[in-house]
Amino acid sequence: MNDPLIIGGHTFNSRFILGSGKFSLEMTKAVIENGGVEMATLALRRANAGGEENILDYMPEGITLLPNTSGARDAKEAVRIARLARELGCGDFVKVEVIHDSKYLLPDNRETIKATEILAKEGFIVMPYMMPDLAAARAMADAGAAAIMPLGAPIGSNKGLLTRDFVKILAEEIDLPIIVDAGIGRPSQACEAMEIGAAAVMANTAIATAGDVAVMARSFKLAIEAGRLAYLAGPGRVLEHKGEASSPLTGFLQD
Amino acid sequence: MNDPLIIGGHTFNSRFILGSGKFSLEMTKAVIENGGVEMATLALRRANAGGEENILDYMPEGITLLPNTSGARDAKEAVRIARLARELGCGDFVKVEVIHDSKYLLPDNRETIKATEILAKEGFIVMPYMMPDLAAARAMADAGAAAIMPLGAPIGSNKGLLTRDFVKILAEEIDLPIIVDAGIGRPSQACEAMEIGAAAVMANTAIATAGDVAVMARSFKLAIEAGRLAYLAGPGRVLEHKGEASSPLTGFLQD
Amino acid sequence: MNDPLIIGGHTFNSRFILGSGKFSLEMTKAVIENGGVEMATLALRRANAGGEENILDYMPEGITLLPNTSGARDAKEAVRIARLARELGCGDFVKVEVIHDSKYLLPDNRETIKATEILAKEGFIVMPYMMPDLAAARAMADAGAAAIMPLGAPIGSNKGLLTRDFVKILAEEIDLPIIVDAGIGRPSQACEAMEIGAAAVMANTAIATAGDVAVMARSFKLAIEAGRLAYLAGPGRVLEHKGEASSPLTGFLQD
């Protein structure tokens, strides 16, 4: 089935985006291979590690880098980090992440909208990380975002798709790819995000804290593909208050 | 990865069991192929359709038939149906299903235990369909069951894995394959059943009521594989009351 | 509003039943008073504590004792404990509890049905504790049970109403009071049990492990009353896929 994901004019066959912050460099490579990943986030400090090994050397051929602005506390800082990433050769994609909450690490939608507008005008392919809020998503789309990245739960928590109903609303109402970006802890949750219309899922901690990282990466790959196919197939109806025989022999029951 | 499912001494590579009651005969074939199915249920009335087409002719080479005793209202009727199925050439497997509730179609564990005991002694490979109840599952295991088939929700409802916590207990405590058998409505739910330790999942209505039956069958195949891999990999920990930065750059936040 | 709970011909105005095993004797009294409790369970060993203080002395005037058969591993032991309780002056009520699982402490429905039948014939008012299973509940009703006591979650776990859908089915289908008996951890869960048709709720650990036991007892009292009123009032409809203005001024939106 030909069903590409298109972000900012670029085409991807994989809908599994890797958040790479929690892996060693060699591990990143293994996860990318087992997960069929085509896009991976990159925190600037890692790209710019001076004399030491450079993460760019560990990215397999053909991986699109998605530098994020993690560490930014407002729009200005996010813009500065994004520009620096582009200068370092990380390309035009940028995940805008603005956080000034130190416990739950929740994003600031207002500052994110500002940074999105500035960066989109400078030609970046901007993917803002956000609290799933329809009005904010519309503002980000208007500001030139190429995709919208609502969180499922606080980053690194593995709590799952707590924002289910609001992600579904974004998928229905916003004419951009909706990519669930934080909190997804198990493949079934990634699968559900895709079933309700997400265009892709990012995972990081769920894999980094698994017992076997490579096997979990393969699991996420399959779960995301499964969820996409279910979305395309169109799920069945739910019966609230009864069962329904699936076999003709249950006709006996009415004899 | 070599990870076979073994039931009654028979080895299966697929963990997706098809409930076939709701499909036309041709559709059954398409779902089996797209879903990589190796075992499919069979309601006796269909196998025994007299002069008309016989479902056995539509089962692709190599599919293990799982005749069910649907329509049985007590142990005696279930035993009778099982014997008849064997005589008709359906083999030694049997799914024992005893139902005398006409609205929710919930199984009767006590009668099911009785039928399991009788049929196991007669050399059947008995897979009892049941309310997820640890004491009943132990009794079925003692009676000679080859696998235990707890429901997720009322049959045909697509309501999902409502019995999650109790299926998980069965998977931990019972030394037989636990196969979730009814109510699974979406691939993410099948994936979750596998993540918590189910050995296989049966689906029927979820696929039969989907918009595109063949695509949904493929989705279930992938989701079940994903869930199995996640179980084998060992899922990550969950943080209840905070987030956790996944990128080193969030160090900025503590500057 | 006159809305009594009738069990075995006895009338109660309170729908909050106290499981008393986890409290000191003085605490039991405080909880009963703050919770407006009219029925409390009693484990035999406590009633029969020899030279020491006797729990019966601590039960406020007018409390109906509900001796339970905790510790029984089969029907025979349950029957023996029930008879002993009656001889000790605990009255005709008995909660039949048969458990031979040592980790999750889940009840054995089959043995419980047997004990129910024997004890009902001997004139006990039998309230069987059970896994929420419609066929088993029907058998208990046929055996002479005066009420059915399905669990919400494993005893002492505070995990809540995990069995929601199946308790609701019991409330619809069984013509006896359905009393949710284990696992309820917070008042909102007790309230929900009542909303879906439970006739009463038992709590014990939820209160015993609370920070302030007396205040939590009052909370359960109110939550159970609230849930009952909601059930009687008839809850409103749910809109799946849209919002609906509740103020006429939102007419502006269509201007």
Next chain:
Amino acid sequence: MNDPLIIGGHTFNSRFILGSGKFSLEMTKAVIENGGVEMATLALRRANAGGEENILDYMPEGITLLPNTSGARDAKEAVRIARLARELGCGDFVKVEVIHDSKYLLPDNRETIKATEILAKEGFIVMPYMMPDLAAARAMADAGAAAIMPLGAPIGSNKGLLTRDFVKILAEEIDLPIIVDAGIGRPSQACEAMEIGAAAVMANTAIATAGDVAVMARSFKLAIEAGRLAYLAGPGRVLEHKGEASSPLTGFLQD
């Protein structure tokens, strides 16, 4: 127990706020009485109904009016409506509600922050209705809000406390009363909102669409009180993977 709710220097003994848009005028009065309500919203068009009956005449003595800005599509319109309400004698309280989504009727946090700032400077006691978003709530607090009103689900949907985890974060992190304002469909959901730290709950559709409006109002009153008490008492711990005997007699099990 003396446990007042204080908003903008005003003291309330009731934590049940009535959204009054969906009731006839006489019904509003009945609900206020049965629910022990001390504050009720008021849509301007109703207050200003010209020659006809005026809702103000139906508000029992001592009810604090909470005019809302429903119908406002941006900050400017909200400010205009708020000023008009004050001129009409509705007092200093105002619920700021800015919505320009016509399907799910979700609030616009950015415009709401702007209106909050303007109105707080003009001496209003501002209670902004919002998507539960920590950064936005902080901005509203900084702008002078007297309370924060996150939604539980789309308004009028009765879908419940879908935003549970994020409301809990607001209750922990924001030093203002958190009042859950839309989507609450059943008393158990209101109770849960209070258990996790909400200071009050608003309901409207849940009551307006109930079978018996007055009884449902009483139910909400009790459920909200119960949830508050549970929050104050401190809920008990949850056991994830086992049960725990609550009666000493279960010692039999280890004999």
